[in-house]
Amino acid sequence: MLYELATLSIRLGTAAKAIAGIDSYVKEPTAKGRLLGCWASEIGELNRLVVLRGFADADALAAERTRTLGTTNPFHCGEALSHLRLESYAPFSFLPPVTTGKFGQVYEIRTYGLKLGGVGPTSAAWEAAMPERAKLSPLTIAMYALDGPQRFTHIWPYASLDARAAVRTESVAGGVWPPKGGPDWLTGEMVSTIGLPTAISPLA
Structure with a gap:
């Protein structure tokens, strides 16, 4: 896929x-x-x-x-x-195809720049961390770019902006997130968009 x-x-x-x-x-x-x-x-x-x-x-x-x-x-x-x-x-190789359905009222679409050679180590770090992170909130997809600058994008649904803040705080406080070793491969370039599902969106 x-x-x-x-x-x-x-x-x-x-x-x-x-x-x-x-x-x-x-x-x-x-x-x-x-x-x-x-x-x-x-x-x-x-x-x-x-x-x-x-x-x-x-x-x-x-x-x-x-x-x-x-x-x-x-x-x-x-x-x-x-x-x-x-x-x-x-997609990161360990992830299944995107499953559509109702998962949240807001979605975060976040992109990080990657250092050279960073795709493999980043995917491995995420694979190790996701079993615990997924207990807090689901992941829609994490995927690496096939064109343009080296980067990866991940999409997360949340019930609300308050729920997003609470999950992020809990994941950091519990040592669940960020993935261990993952930030070592980031360039520091990052951008985030909070999107609201439209009426035609299968992910809602």
């Missing part, structure tokens, strides 16, 4: 139209992949829609990328779009 994270920067007042466009775009007969999540940014860079899709293999991902790059109306949001960023990811 491979993933695409698309970030759509949209003009003011166009969110409803853009979300409807995304819904129709991913359902077209020629579309590849499966819609997993669609969030509207609440904290972080605003006026953003973040779309997570899963693909069976590299060929399917490449075909869909070609479709998106070949149109003046990507995600059927051409009039609403001011910028589009497309990123390709592979």
